[in-house]
Amino acid sequence: MNPTLQALKTLGGSGTIEEIYNKVTEIVGLTNEQLEVLHDPERGGQTEIEYRLAWSRTYLKKYGILENSARGIWALTTKGRQLEQVDINAVKRYVQEDSKQRKILIETTELVEQTPKLSWSNELLSVLLKLQPSAFERLIQRLLRESGFIQVEITGQSGDGGVDGKGIMRLGGLLSFHVIFQCKRYSGSVTASQVRDFRGAMVGRADKGLLITTGNFTKDAVKEATRDGAPAIDLIDGDQLINKLKELSLGVQTKKIEIEQVLVDQQWFSTI
Numbered sequence: 001m002n003p004t005l006q007a008l009k010t011l012g013g014s015g016t017i018e019e020i021y022n023k024v025t026e027i028v029g030l031t032n033e034q035l036e037v038l039h040d041p042e043r044g045g046q047t048e049i050e051y052r053l054a055w056s057r058t059y060l061k062k063y064g065i066l067e068n069s070a071r072g073i074w075a076l077t078t079k080g081r082q083l084e085q086v087d088i089n090a091v092k093r094y095v096q097e098d099s100k101q102r103k104i105l106i107e108t109t110e111l112v113e114q115t116p117k118l119s120w121s122n123e124l125l126s127v128l129l130k131l132q133p134s135a136f137e138r139l140i141q142r143l144l145r146e147s148g149f150i151q152v153e154i155t156g157q158s159g160d161g162g163v164d165g166k167g168i169m170r171l172g173g174l175l176s177f178h179v180i181f182q183c184k185r186y187s188g189s190v191t192a193s194q195v196r197d198f199r200g201a202m203v204g205r206a207d208k209g210l211l212i213t214t215g216n217f218t219k220d221a222v223k224e225a226t227r228d229g230a231p232a233i234d235l236i237d238g239d240q241l242i243n244k245l246k247e248l249s250l251g252v253q254t255k256k257i258e259i260e261q262v263l264v265d266q267q268w269f270s271t272i
Helices: 002-010 017-028 048-062 088-130 133-146 192-202 219-225 238-247 266-270
Strands: 014-016 066-068 073-076 149-154 165-171 175-184 208-213 233-236
Touching: 002 014, 002 017, 002 048, 002 073, 014 017, 017 048, 048 066, 048 088, 088 238, 133 149, 133 165, 133 175, 133 238, 175 192, 192 208, 192 219, 192 233, 208 238, 219 233, 233 238
Parallel strands: 175 208, 208 233
Antiparallel strands: 014 073, 066 073, 149 165, 165 175
């Protein structure tokens, strides 16, 4: 590390990897035999001195003494220009501690990046739960139309077995399925008995049933919906519902924001 620091000072504060290599070998006084020693004889390629210099540059950069550009030029930082040599053990301890902190930061960042999703999804669910029953039914009607259904009607009436509407799903312009749907706007779980009641109301009236809720379904409800020998019922829970609304941009706007910040380091210029 210290020969690298000395080499860059001799080179005027900056240099290419090749220039640093040549100056370090001159400062240390390495022989040709030493320069030819391979780091991994079985693989060949990189020599031991090239390997060690690469790590030295990396450690010194993390320590704040070196910086490098996209063009492969390595240079001393303001901190580096003020030092004649470094405590190698101190550099190693700093880099090891920094690596631990970066790992914690990455884990924290990953957690933070999930927070916006949780935030908007919770907000959307809260909005849906506050809608009037008729408004929620109209929303589902719009969602089905946007998803390719035709002739979607709200038919919910008392004594209709919980059926809120009907529509026709067209596949490829050739096949069509008559579907009736039920909307359950609450935060609880839909049970197997509720799925059976809905199936009883749809028998003989449609090819498929669609049960949509802002909540979720119990395991027994999921099993009941796909029970062998019984008309199949498709289930859409709260998570699927809000993601579908986001996908179709129904009441949800997704914006991609890119920010470029350019800062002039006046101190950097003053130390050249």
